[in-house]
Amino acid sequence: MRILSLNAWGGKLHAPLIDYLPAVQADVLCLQEVVNTPGCSEAELIYRDGDHVLNQRANLYEDIKRVLPQHEPRFFPAARGVLHDGEGRTHASEFGLATFIRRDLSAIGEAMGFVHGTFFADGWGDHPRARNAHCVRLFDPTCKTPIAIAHMHGLRDPATGKADSDIRRRQAERLAALIGTVWQPGERLVVCGDFNVLPGSSIFDVLAALGLNDLVVGRAFSDTRTSHYAKPERFADYMLVNEHVEVVSFDVVEHPEISDHRALVLELR
Numbered sequence: 001m002r003i004l005s006l007n008a009w010g011g012k013l014h015a016p017l018i019d020y021l022p023a024v025q026a027d028v029l030c031l032q033e034v035v036n037t038p039g040c041s042e043a044e045l046i047y048r049d050g051d052h053v054l055n056q057r058a059n060l061y062e063d064i065k066r067v068l069p070q071h072e073p074r075f076f077p078a079a080r081g082v083l084h085d086g087e088g089r090t091h092a093s094e095f096g097l098a099t100f101i102r103r104d105l106s107a108i109g110e111a112m113g114f115v116h117g118t119f120f121a122d123g124w125g126d127h128p129r130a131r132n133a134h135c136v137r138l139f140d141p142t143c144k145t146p147i148a149i150a151h152m153h154g155l156r157d158p159a160t161g162k163a164d165s166d167i168r169r170r171q172a173e174r175l176a177a178l179i180g181t182v183w184q185p186g187e188r189l190v191v192c193g194d195f196n197v198l199p200g201s202s203i204f205d206v207l208a209a210l211g212l213n214d215l216v217v218g219r220a221f222s223d224t225r226t227s228h229y230a231k232p233e234r235f236a237d238y239m240l241v242n243e244h245v246e247v248v249s250f251d252v253v254e255h256p257e258i259s260d261h262r263a264l265v266l267e268l269r
Contacts, residue, residue: 001140001268005151005192005239007032007261010047010095011057013228017258022067024265028138029071029100030151032194036061036075037083037093045083045091049124056083058091061098071100076112078132078153081124095124097153099134108146109137109182115174116155116167128157128167133175133193135182143269147190147245148183150175154196154203162198162233172206179210192239192264199235212240215266221252228260239264 004026010033011017021029037045037058045058057063065073077094084090101107117130135150152175157165175191183189191212197203199217216224216238224237241247248267 001028001142001147002026003028003030003149003190003192003266003268005030005237005264007153007194007237007259008034008060009259009261010035010054011060011063012055012260013258014057014060014063016256018063018067020256020258020263021064024263026265027102027105028149029068030134030149030192031064031098031100032151032153033095034061034064034075034098035059035083035093035095036077037091040091040093042085042091045085045093047083056093058083058093064098064100068100070103072103072107074099074101074134076132076134077119078114078130079120079124080122097132097134097151099136099151101136101138104141106139106141107136108139109148111135111178111181113174113178115152115171115178127159128155131155131171133178135179137182137184145188146184147188148179150179150182150191151193153194156196162196162236164197164201168197169202169206172203176206176210183210186244188244188268189242190239190245190266190268192237194237194261196236198233207240211242213242215239215241215247215250216252216264219250224252224262224264226257226260226262228257237261237264239266241266241268
């Protein structure tokens with residue numbers, strides 16, 4: 001089985017992203033920062049947050065669905081706000097997680113919940129904004145055994161940057177509780193996503209209680225960001241597995257660049 005985790009950056013690098021996602025041939029794709037703007041005919045819209053302005057692919061979720069026809073799509077919005085077009089008009093849009101699961105994998109358990117805040121339907125909200133997580137338990141017909149896969153987009157806190165904090169620990173505890181409603185002890189477990197933390201964060205202590213170990217730092221990768229990210233702190237994304245996962249290969253993909261985050265790709269048995 002192959003699992004991909006990626007912060008899709010709202011589809012800013014749309015062409016290489018859309019080429020890469022089907023080419024990697026992942027069985028399960030865990031994507032963060034996915035945009036969904038139903039009814040909008042614009043290809044691109046603009047996100048504005050004070051001085052922060054970013055082009056977004058208006059219907060990234062639908063774009064990805066089209067290139068992954070063999071996968072069952074799921075979209076989980078964290079908030080609904082407005083994006084802007086070039087004519088000064090606003091469009092109601094949702095932002096959140098998407099999970100794509102190969103259709104011959106049986107989903108035998110699932111949970112989505114908020115690990116920080118709650119769904120905000122009238123604008124993007126104040127920082128640190130709401131964040132959610134998704135966990136699915138699948139039956140793998142190749143190994144004839146279940147596996148639980150969870151991913152999260154960790155909160156962004158302008159006040160503390162990526163430093164450890166009480167709210168980040170509570171976020172991790174809520175993630176662990178969500179996983180516990182789906183995953184069965186003794187089975188394989190994979191947890192991934194853009195956690196927005198540095199190595200050494202207390203989130204890893206919380207997840208260690210589930211028997212999880214990180215592959216990014218554990219395998220001596222020192223960078224999960226691409227050349228499109230200019231800040232010096234180069235860690236954000238992680239992939240953790242428990243002892244029941246047999247890792248065949250793991251990579252933090254340097255090329256192609258499809259976001260300001262690198263894709264994480266795990267091959268397992």
